[in-house]
Amino acid sequence: MTVRSFLLASLASLGLSQAAFAHFQLIYSPDTIIEAPVELPLKLVFWHPFENGHVMDMGEPLEFYAVHRGETIDLKDRLAPITFTGTGNSAAAYDATVPVKRSGDYVLVLVPAPYYEESEDIYIQQITKSYLNRNEMPTDWTEPQGLKTEIVPLNKPTNVVTGSTFTGRVLSNGEPVAGAEIEVEYIAAAPDMESNKTLAPTSAPMPGGPLVAVSDDAGYFTFGIPKSGFWGFAALGSGPETEFEGKELSQDAVIWIRAWDME
Numbered sequence: 001m002t003v004r005s006f007l008l009a010s011l012a013s014l015g016l017s018q019a020a021f022a023h024f025q026l027i028y029s030p031d032t033i034i035e036a037p038v039e040l041p042l043k044l045v046f047w048h049p050f051e052n053g054h055v056m057d058m059g060e061p062l063e064f065y066a067v068h069r070g071e072t073i074d075l076k077d078r079l080a081p082i083t084f085t086g087t088g089n090s091a092a093a094y095d096a097t098v099p100v101k102r103s104g105d106y107v108l109v110l111v112p113a114p115y116y117e118e119s120e121d122i123y124i125q126q127i128t129k130s131y132l133n134r135n136e137m138p139t140d141w142t143e144p145q146g147l148k149t150e151i152v153p154l155n156k157p158t159n160v161v162t163g164s165t166f167t168g169r170v171l172s173n174g175e176p177v178a179g180a181e182i183e184v185e186y187i188a189a190a191p192d193m194e195s196n197k198t199l200a201p202t203s204a205p206m207p208g209g210p211l212v213a214v215s216d217d218a219g220y221f222t223f224g225i226p227k228s229g230f231w232g233f234a235a236l237g238s239g240p241e242t243e244f245e246g247k248e249l250s251q252d253a254v255i256w257i258r259a260w261d262m263e
């Protein structure tokens with residue numbers, strides 16, 4: 001094979017391996033159970049945290065806010081562009097903060113700009129939620145947030161015990177989505193909050209590609225949590241919008257939960 005065809009074959013296999021594992025939009029803080037009032041630093045990164053893989057460029061988010069006691073705290077003016085460096089590349093990401101002052105849940109909601117995925121010739125928009133809690137007071141986590149598509153948790157997302165299960169319900173415009181394909185992701189390599197680089201991975205991705213669950217007729221799915229840390233669930237193409245700028249759009253619902261070992 002010529003050098004050029006070898007290069008093309010290598011690029012093609014790279015593209016395939018990127019597509020083989022899941023893209024996941026992160027709203028990340030290492031701390032999700034908060035005691036003292038804080039301006040909590042957050043990182044928004046679009047990458048492959050299970051395989052510690054390719055990082056993708058984020059455009060400017062369309063919406064970013066927290067919901068606390070049913071009220072919206074807009075966080076868009078707290079976004080600051082950064083460059084996040086994974087194992088193999090760097091890409092545009094965002095820093096932000098959220099004021100965690102009163103007790104209760106803080107549901108973080110991100111509606112990112114659609115991302116053009118060249119290898120699949122489609123746009124991807126992962127509408128993402130993650131959860132913080134201060135002082136153990138439950139206030140918001142059971143509620144849907146009225147998003148175009150979302151996963152509503154049926155277990156408290158800030159402290160799922162390792163070895164138990166997590167159940168979620170996939171919604172599109174508030175209605176359950178039957179038969180949704182849900183990719184399951186583990187943050188094997190966490191973002192380092194100081195250096196904007198990935199830390200060393202604590203586990204390897206599973207053989208056989210992404211972990212997948214399928215929602216039942218009422219939109220529910222359940223997954224057993226085998227390891228402490230951050231787990232993400234992405235319902236692929238569960239949203240109502242299917243086209244962006246003349247191309248196919250996969251409008252996904254992402255939720256992040258935090259699992260802890262029993263001491």
Ligand SMILES: [Cu+2]
Pocket residue numbers: 018022023024047048054056
């Ligand atoms: Cu990707």
